[in-house]
Amino acid sequence: MTTAQASTPRSTPPAQPTEADKQLLQFAQGVELAARDLYKKAVESGKYADDELAMLTLFGEHHNSYAQAMNGLIGKAATNTRNESLYSSHVGQLASAQSAYASLQALENTLAATNTDILGQLAGIDGARILASIITIEARMGAVFGTLPSLSVTSALNAGANSLAPKIAQATVASTETTVAP
Amino acid sequence: MNNISRRDALRVGGLSVFGAAFLAACGKQSGVVPSANILSEGVATPTTAIPEGVVTDAVLLRTAASIEYNAIDLYNLILNDSMLTGDYAKLTDAVKRFRDNHQTHADTVNALAVSLGGKAHTCANARMNSLYIDPALKLVTEKGNPDTSRDIVALVHAMENIGVQTYQGFVATLTSPTLRADAMRIASAEARHAVVLAQVLNGGYASVGPTINETTGKPNIASVPAAFGSLSTVLLSVGTPNSDNLKPTLTFETPSLNGLIYDFVDCQ
Numbered sequence: 001m002t003t004a005q006a007s008t009p010r011s012t013p014p015a016q017p018t019e020a021d022k023q024l025l026q027f028a029q030g031v032e033l034a035a036r037d038l039y040k041k042a043v044e045s046g047k048y049a050d051d052e053l054a055m056l057t058l059f060g061e062h063h064n065s066y067a068q069a070m071n072g073l074i075g076k077a078a079t080n081t082r083n084e085s086l087y088s089s090h091v092g093q094l095a096s097a098q099s100a101y102a103s104l105q106a107l108e109n110t111l112a113a114t115n116t117d118i119l120g121q122l123a124g125i126d127g128a129r130i131l132a133s134i135i136t137i138e139a140r141m142g143a144v145f146g147t148l149p150s151l152s153v154t155s156a157l158n159a160g161a162n163s164l165a166p167k168i169a170q171a172t173v174a175s176t177e178t179t180v181a182p
Numbered sequence: 183m184n185n186i187s188r189r190d191a192l193r194v195g196g197l198s199v200f201g202a203a204f205l206a207a208c209g210k211q212s213g214v215v216p217s218a219n220i221l222s223e224g225v226a227t228p229t230t231a232i233p234e235g236v237v238t239d240a241v242l243l244r245t246a247a248s249i250e251y252n253a254i255d256l257y258n259l260i261l262n263d264s265m266l267t268g269d270y271a272k273l274t275d276a277v278k279r280f281r282d283n284h285q286t287h288a289d290t291v292n293a294l295a296v297s298l299g300g301k302a303h304t305c306a307n308a309r310m311n312s313l314y315i316d317p318a319l320k321l322v323t324e325k326g327n328p329d330t331s332r333d334i335v336a337l338v339h340a341m342e343n344i345g346v347q348t349y350q351g352f353v354a355t356l357t358s359p360t361l362r363a364d365a366m367r368i369a370s371a372e373a374r375h376a377v378v379l380a381q382v383l384n385g386g387y388a389s390v391g392p393t394i395n396e397t398t399g400k401p402n403i404a405s406v407p408a409a410f411g412s413l414s415t416v417l418l419s420v421g422t423p424n425s426d427n428l429k430p431t432l433t434f435e436t437p438s439l440n441g442l443i444y445d446f447v448d449c450q
Contacts (some may be wrong), residue, residue: 003187058391062409112370120363125354132353132366136346136411140372141379144341144390144405151385153276155377157283159370182242 017124020079020170024118025127027166029070031111033082034090035063038107042094059104059141063111066134073127086110086164101145108142109161117165198299227348235444237363240300242352243291244443246365248307249348252315253341255306257281259319260334270331273382280338280375282389287368294364305449307442314434315341321421321430332383333420339379339403340418340434345372350411350437373411380405398428 017025020090039060042048071078086107101120112135119131139159146156218364235241257277260266266273292302315337349369353362381388384403393402400417401407416434423429 050412055387055390058406062406065409087425116363116370118340119353122359122362128359128362128409129354132350132362132369133411133413135366135389136350136369136373137406137409139373140406143374144381147373147378147381147385147405148387148390151281151378153378156205157279157371157374159374 011095013170014124015126017073017122017127018170020168021122021124022074022123024166024170025070025074026077027164028115028118028131029067029074029078030081030083031086031114032063032067032070033080034084035092035107035111036060036067037087038044038090038094038104039063039083041091042100042104045094045098045100047053047097055144056104062137062141069109069130071132082128083164098147101148105142105155105158106161108138108145109159112138112159112165113161113163114165117163121165121168121170123170194300208351219326230315233444233446235442235446237355237439237442238298238300238445239356239358240298241442242356243295243298243361244300244447245307245437245441246291246348246368247288247295248301248305248443249310249345249437250284250291251304251306252310253338253345254288256315256341257284260338265290265331265334268329270335270382271333274347275336275379280342283371283375287371290364294425296360300445303443303447303449307437307441307443308435308450310344313441314344314432318418318420318432319396320321321432324422326330327420328422328424329420335379336383336418336420339376342372342376343416344434344436345369346376346411347413347416351436352411358368360419377405400431421436 012051012155039056043053043056043060067080071080090107094100115131115135115138119128122128122131143156143158146154146158148154212263220436235283260277261274264276290305292304296302318337318340320325322330322337327333346369349365349372356362356365365433380403381435389402390405392404392407394400395402399421400419413436417431419431421430
């Protein structure tokens with residue numbers, strides 16, 4: 001078998017986001033901005049220092065990068081506003097360090113589940129590629145809260161979270177095939 | 183004016199006749215089957231063309247199943263050969279759990295492949311074994327390696343990352359959005375395995391993000407190695423350290439087109 005022999009006899013999906021994709025990615029951007037702001041709140045709380053603080057800062061920066069990546073994908077359709085519902089459901093739990101970690105772990109698991117559901121609706125490959133690269137890191141960040149400050153395999157593997165993703169149907173694409181009369 | 187004697191003319195004529203006879207003897211021989219090969223002696227063995235590999239969703243899912251079996255085999259090896267000793271023995275239950283998770287993942291992707299008209303693939307990817315896992319195991323288990331337990335954990339950590347990257351890479355090729363999401367659900371679970379193993383190998387808050395080993399100049403094992411999931415190579419340092427206390431480094435990659443489990447590939 002040589003690489004030259006392999007072929008892909010499939011229809012090519014669109015690269016750019018469709019209109020439905022843009023709405024889905026808009027939603028994804030909103031939850032990423034909520035996560036960014038929640039980490040910012042944790043970092044500014046004064047409860048963390050040194051390496052722990054650096055880790056939380058890093059995670060917040062990652063979510064900011066994801067929101068920026070959505071901007072790149074959807075351009076003018078981006079709203080750049082955080083998902084207020086997600087933000088308010090977690091912000092109160094950042095008061096103590098113990099509940100903060102449980103809350104941030106639940107947040108990461110929610111984001112991973114939400115983005116996976118969104119990925120399952122995207123038609124455009126560019127958005128799918130970026131979202132896939134985000135999902136694996138959000139799963140990792142969620143697992144980190146199960147391993148620190150002490151390792152719990154059960155907690156680290158716990159991915160239980162409800163997806164927040166909206167269901168947005170793709171517009172039916174008109175066929176470009178033509179029939180030639182005999 | 184050249185003078186050619188009658189004797190010279192006869193000599194040249196004789197040589198021409200001999201040369202023609204010699205060349206004729208080197209040509210087609212009676213009873214010998216013509217071969218397409220040039221400069222071959224005798225009859226060439228007939229060749230069978232390799233079937234053309236077509237990359238379909240089922241092929242990608244079968245390939246994912248093969249990678250799951252690579253991981254299952256590795257975890258079984260760890261358990262059967264009691265490779266976790268000292269502090270690493272505490273990981274035994276986690277290893278069993280990870281192996282069982284990979285079996286579930288293999289069953290899931292095989293079921294999806296079958297639903298698409300493909301065949302289930304229930305053995306490891308032979309190319310991944312020969313290119314990466316076998317050479318790494320040779321280094322891990324060689325006499326004189328003082329860190330067999332640590333190194334076998336590093337090897338399964340590398341394979342967990344390869345699993346994650348395989349699914350992530352397939353997202354761009356799978357034709358159905360729902361299949362892409364299914365792939366990433368499995369990738370997420372394996373990313374969580376990788377974090378547990380990363381924390382065992384290089385634990386603590388300072389090791390969560392990317393860091394560089396000052397001695398080797400290579401990246402340390404990290405729980406969250408980058409902001410976005412990488413599709414680049416995975417480095418693995420295992421084996422007996424040299425005089426500078428450096429272990430040999432291997433480079434792992436996800437299956438290329440030559441490593442896919444096409445429809446015509448069966449378990450040996």
